Amino acid sequence: MSKLQGLSFGLATVVLVVLATGYFMRDWLPPLKSDRGAIDEAMAATLVVTGLVFIATNLLLAFVAWRYEDHEGAKAAYWHDNTRLEIAWTAVTAVIMFAFLFNALKLWADMTSEAPRDAVVVEVTGQQFRWVVRYPGKDGAFGKTDAAKVDVDTENYIGLDKSDPDAKDDVLMVNDVYLPVGKPAAVRIRSTDVIHSFFLPNFRVKQDALPGMTTKTWFIPKVEGDYEIACAEHCGLGHYKMKGQLHVLSPDAFEAKLVELGPAAPEAPAGSPNQASE
Template sequence: MNPAQSNYGWGLPVAASTYADKIDRSLLILHAAMAAIFVLWAVYMAYCLVRYRKENSPKAVYSHKSTLASYTPDVLIFIFEVWLIFIVGVPIWAHIREELPAPEDATVIRVVAEQFAWLAHYPGPDGKFGRMAPSLVDYANPLGLDPQDPDAGDDVASVNEIRVPLGRPVLVTLTARDVIHSFFVPEFRTKQDAVPGMENSIWFEPVMAGRFEIGCAQLCGLGHYRMRGDIFVLPEDEYAAWMAGEQAGRRP
């Protein structure tokens, strides 16, 4: 990994997932519109200050006459906002929240958040997640995988490091063990609460290899500040080699 690589600059972090650009575009529209509205109102206010200054209109005139024309700015902004929400925003939201990739077309990972770490669980070559039991959790087995379960034999677990291959969507089942955390990868524009007792499915598809930081975006306790991990997006062959290495390093 290139240590000089920085995903952050003056603007937004690099857009490293397939939907990051879509979110950035809607942010740009919103900010451009707010800037335009700010400038227009400021110009109008400055005009009014000069046009209706004391020498010009020494006596205030109170009237409540509204004409249709006086509603024009409100109507225009209303139309713009409806367009922004329903035409621009909702389809992007639906794409991210509803259009989950099929598990057979994706890298499937279970992520369990806990105070103060991200545990990743891969089903291994058999594609089946092994059984987990809270009573089996210890330092050598952070997920509490049951060694008696045949599906657990090839499972891979890692702490604060998630490896995914480039060029495939990643389907993450997210949950938490203790309190509410939030899985946040700024470069992917991915953020989702991890809630105890709930499984939330999220997805992202990286568009570049590299290292991307996972931050916890929900104040979750004294160690919240250090609840961070890394997603390593690897070329497909490197990912396959890593997974093969995990399988080879296994005790018989």
């Protein structure tokens, strides 16, 4: 009876988890639409290694639980140290960890590096419970903001100071981000109230938005289409509906879109003026 319990112990986990993993694999990562495929690869490699370790250790656990069950005449061994064995498995674990670490740090350095200079710059400001989107316009400079200048009627939710010359051609929108396909996109992320997190599931992008500071991330959208922007940090009652849309357009359509939205007729906004044509 309890022999069964010992065996079922380890097997229960392995069988449950392996079956479930097979079944749920259809809900793997959301389809990748950016240049951050390396994250997916790192994750797949981690899945294989941790999965094998998981199965091996659980099978071992199931085996010992079944094999060493107490019975008539059973005798337990008396040993409790094996320095060579202990050093061996410590070293092996350390090597595996460092392999993961090496790869992860390389990816991390790439992803947190400065955006290329020709990147399209867009600013996203989290507010309970919307994303205010801003393009700098053709001057490539964002106008000053001042909380005292908030005006709900003109949808100036972030208090853009219209008297600032840099603000003249700034484009303000709510919840819609437009980006050209194939060009690096540099996102300045801000907040004016609580902490939010700018999350693009299809792009493997996530970066917190904090009041009082500007955080940055950059990536390259690879496929045209409309994608969801989510808030990943609990930001209050409307956290669950703080949804935006990311529209990845062809470069021509993107420029046309900005002209349509802009106050004047801005070219593609760029970090430096002469790179829009690249």
